Amino acid sequence: MPQLSGVHHVKLPVTDLDRSRDWYTSVLGLGVDIEFTEDGVVRGLALSDPDGSLSLALRHDPERAAALAGFDLVALAVPARDTVQAWLRRLDELGQPHGGVVTGHRGGSVLVGLHDPDGIEIRLYAD
Template sequence: MPDLSGVHHVKLPVADLDRSRDWYTSVLGLSVDIEFTEDGVVKGVALSDSGNTVALALRHDPARAKTLSGFDPLALAVPTRDAVQAWRRRLDELGQPHSGVVTGHRGGSVLVGLHDPDGIEIRLYAD
C-alpha cells in the first residue's frame, strides 16, 4: 500500500468569509496565503501559521457552516502543556470565550470550548 505523509490541509465552511478570515488571523495568528476567486468574488482563503505547520482553508458555504456549529472538527497541536496555558492567557487577553484547559485522554493538556464565528469548536492539544 502507498504511504501517506500527513494532512495537506483542512477546509472549513464559513458563513461570512471576511469575518472568519479576520478571526482566524487575529485570534489564531494565521496568515492568508491564497485567495480563491470565482466570478470576481473571493469565495475562499488558504491560511497557514508562521512555521507552515498548519494549513487551513476557509470556504464560503453558510449552509454547511451552520451544520458544524457546536462540533469540534479541528484540533491543533501545541508543542507543550505550558504552551496550552500560554494560549489560554492569550485568549483571555483577547476576550475570546473558551471553556478552559482540561486533561486529555493521554494525560496532556487540551484547551476546549474555543469557537470560531460560526460556532465551530477549535481545540488546542499538547500530549
C-alpha cells in the first residue's frame, strides 16, 4: 500500500478574508505565502509558520464558515507542554479569549476555547 507522510495543509473557510488574515498573522504568528486571486479579487491565502512546519489556507466562503462556528476543527501541535503554557500567557497578553488549558487524552496539555473571527475553535496541543 502506498504511504502517507502527513498533512500538506488544512483549508479553513472564512467570512472576511482581511479580518481573518489579521487574526491568523497577529494571534498565531503565521505569515502569508500566497494570495489566490480570482477575477481580480483575493479569495484565498496560504499561510505558514516561520519554520514552514505548519501550513494553513484560508478561503472566502461565508456559508461554510458559519456552519463550522463553534466546532473544534483543528488542533495545532506545539513542541512541549510548557509551550502550551507560553501560548496561554501570549493569548492573555493579547487579550484573546480562550478556555484555558486542560489535560488531553494522552495526558498532554491542550489549550481550548480559542476561536478565530468566525468562531472556529483552534486548539493548541502538546502530548
